[in-house]
Amino acid sequence: MHKNPHDSQAGKPAEVLRDGSNAAWPICLGYFPIGLALGVLAQKAGLPCWAVAMMSVLVFAGSAQFICVAMLAAGASTPAIILTTFVINLRHVLMSSALAVYLQGVSRRFLALYSYGVTDESFAVNLTRFREGNWDRYRALVVNHLANSVWIMATVCGALVGQFVPQGALGIDYALTGMFICLLVFQLQGRIYILTGLLAALISVAWYLLVPGDSYIVGASMCAATIGYLLKRRHRRSK
Amino acid sequence: MTFYDYLLLFGGMGLVTYLPRALPLLYLAHRKIPQWLIDWLSLIPVAILSALLAPSLFTDAATRSLAFGKLEFLVAIPTLLFALKTRSLGGTVLVGMLLYWLFEAVAGGWGLGAG
Numbered sequence: 400m401h402k403n404p405h406d407s408q409a410g411k412p413a414e415v416l417r418d419g420s421n422a423a424w425p426i427c428l429g430y431f432p433i434g435l436a437l438g439v440l441a442q443k444a445g446l447p448c449w450a451v452a453m454m455s456v457l458v459f460a461g462s463a464q465f466i467c468v469a470m471l472a473a474g475a476s477t478p479a480i481i482l483t484t485f486v487i488n489l490r491h492v493l494m495s496s497a498l499a500v501y502l503q504g505v506s507r508r509f510l511a512l513y514s515y516g517v518t519d520e521s522f523a524v525n526l527t528r529f530r531e532g533n534w535d536r537y538r539a540l541v542v543n544h545l546a547n548s549v550w551i552m553a554t555v556c557g558a559l560v561g562q563f564v565p566q567g568a569l570g571i572d573y574a575l576t577g578m579f580i581c582l583l584v585f586q587l588q589g590r591i592y593i594l595t596g597l598l599a600a601l602i603s604v605a606w607y608l609l610v611p612g613d614s615y616i617v618g619a620s621m622c623a624a625t626i627g628y629l630l631k632r633r634h635r636r637s638k
Numbered sequence: 639m640t641f642y643d644y645l646l647l648f649g650g651m652g653l654v655t656y657l658p659r660a661l662p663l664l665y666l667a668h669r670k671i672p673q674w675l676i677d678w679l680s681l682i683p684v685a686i687l688s689a690l691l692a693p694s695l696f697t698d699a700a701t702r703s704l705a706f707g708k709l710e711f712l713v714a715i716p717t718l719l720f721a722l723k724t725r726s727l728g729g730t731v732l733v734g735m736l737l738y739w740l741f742e743a744v745a746g747g748w749g750l751g752a753g
Contacts, residue, residue: 425731450644457652467651477647485654492658493686497679499666507664514660519690524727526683570739573713577734579691580714581721584730586684599685600692607693608702615693620685627681628674 419541422528426520426542427549429575430461434550437464438557444472451558455551459516462613463487464554490617494522501529505536516543520575523582531585591634595627709745713738 434455441451446468458464463484470480495517502510513536521543528534587593603619610618639647671679695714698705717734724730 425727428731446644450639450648453644454648454651457648458655460651460655463651463655467647477643477650480647481650481654484651485658488655488658490686491655492662493682495659495662496666497682499663500671500676500679502663502667503671505667507668510663510667511660514663515656517659517663519686523683523687570735570737570742573710573734573738574731576691576694576710576714577717577731577738578727579687580717580734581725581727581730583684583687583691584718584721584725585727586687592681592684595681596684596688599688600696603689603692604696604704607697608704611702616686616689619689620682623685623688624678624681627685628678631677 415537416541419538420545422524422538423521423542423545425574425578426524426546428571429520429578430546430550431553432571433461433575434553435557437461437468438554438559440465440557441468441554442558444468446471446558448555448558452551452555455554458484459518459547459550460484460488461518461550487613490519490613490620491517491522493617493620494519494526497526498522498529501526502536509536509540513540513543516540516547518543518546520578521546523579527582527585591627591631594630595623598626599623709738709741713741 438451441454442448446454454464454467458467466483466487467480470483495514498517502513505513521539525534525539525542529539583596587596599619599622602622603615606615606619691714695708695711696704696706698708713734716737717730720733721730
């Protein structure tokens with residue numbers, strides 16, 4: 400039998416749960432205000448509370464959900480909303496591919512469950528941990544599902560009582576930005592990573608300004624990674 | 639919209655959200671990934687994080703134009719320095735929030751004084 404090397408670190412369920420929560424709390428902190436805001440907007444767009452819950456359970460994808468609510472409010476058709484969701488979430492193809500490096504030989508059933516929770520935030524947190532070592536798929540799954548539970552709760556809360564919550568309390572709107580900044584720092588493990596990051600920043604801003612829609616995330620990250628990869632290969636050959 | 643209208647809409651959205659997440663994992667986790675792809679994928683996280691962040695720091699979303707000196711960007715500098723120095727995720731999140739809150743209060747105060 401093929402045995403996954405990460406399994407040896409699994410440990411007791413309580414430890415797995417604790418480590419997972421320690422990794423997930425910054426995500427949850429960031430999701431709460433965004434989920435509340437989504438719930439409020441959905442309620443204003445005429446969605447009943449149970450529909451908000453159904454949406455967050457079936458579609459765990461914040462940006463797509465915001466756009467869905469805006470499109471519903473504007474009277475868009477169901478196929479148009481589904482197609483837009485597809486395009487927005489294509490970026491997760493890249494994230495899942497990068498995660499596959501650390502989930503080699505894991506059962507398909509586990510992967511099917513794991514895939515549900517791959518978001519920008521859980522991807523960034525789990526990939527950083529996998530890379531540092533001392534992380535396994537069960538802890539990663541806890542991160543995914545804690546983030547998802549908080550997201551569902553926050554969106555439903557927003558639909559119920561969101562209009563009474565003050566905007567921008569305690570700088571909580573900056574939580575996810577702060578998290579992304581720190582995760583970016585963790586990724587800077589050499590000159591080629593810094594260069595790729597700078598290229599991605601430059602290309603994404605230019606792409607964002609020139610091309611409508613959300614293609615800048617996928618477009619800029621693929622361009623920057625490709626240029627970085629080619630530079631690295633040339634550098635290796637010239638030595 | 640009825641229950642079934644919502645179920646159809648969210649079911650469809652769920653499917654097109656799930657497939658791009660699941661298919662690459664299901665496909666790649668059971669094959670030997672070529673070295674060039676591993677090398678390329680190792681640069682994807684830094685590129686994605688940068689591409690997610692940069693437009694939010696340097697552009698204005700409402701007009702989709704360049705915007706230098708945004709509050710988000712000003713707060714990002716000390717937040718980045720803190721992350722580089724401490725390498726603490728939780729600490730960075732809290733420091734970022736605190737600074738954003740303070741900067742916002744100060745900017746608001748100036749706005750009142752000028753007006």
